[in-house]
Amino acid sequence: LYFWTGSCGVCVSKLPDLAVLQEQLPEDVHLLMLNANDSKGRIQNLIGDARLTVLMNAMDSFNDYAIAYxxxxVFIDKEGKVDQVxxxxxxxxxxxxxxENLR
Structure with missing residues (x-):
């Protein structure tokens, strides 16, 4: 899980790398990007043509995982438990x- 916002310059700078990462992931591993509150248009503008899965309006998830920054x-293991943050x-x-260590 990648928690981010469009107002975070560091987060946005990572988007091209995440697009590359998405292509490198094994088939049974999924990258889900959780965005706090940006509009669909802003998110589409930021990610462009990248094939990234973004959950919008994910403040509940931010709260559930106690995301402060x-x-x-967040890395989730095969059993669905948080392994690393x-x-x-x-x-x-x-x-x-x-x-690879989680597999």
Whole structure:
């Protein structure tokens, strides 16, 4: 889970990397981006043609996972439990290594 907002410059700067990451993920791993409150038009403008799955108006999820800062990446294991939480940018190589360790 990638928690972000369009007003977070660091979050937006990561979007191209996330599009690349999406293509590198194993078939049984999913990247879900949770956006706090940006409009559909703003999100579409920010992600462009990238094939990213975005859950809009996700403030309930922000609260459920106690997200205080963005970007925050939450890794969920096969049983659906939170395994790791990373606040700030995370390089694609590190993300892929974490995913591999979860498999």
């Amino acid at each position: 963005v970007p925050t990446t 990373h606040v700030g940018l995370l390089a694609n190589e590190n993300t892929l290594a974490i995913i």
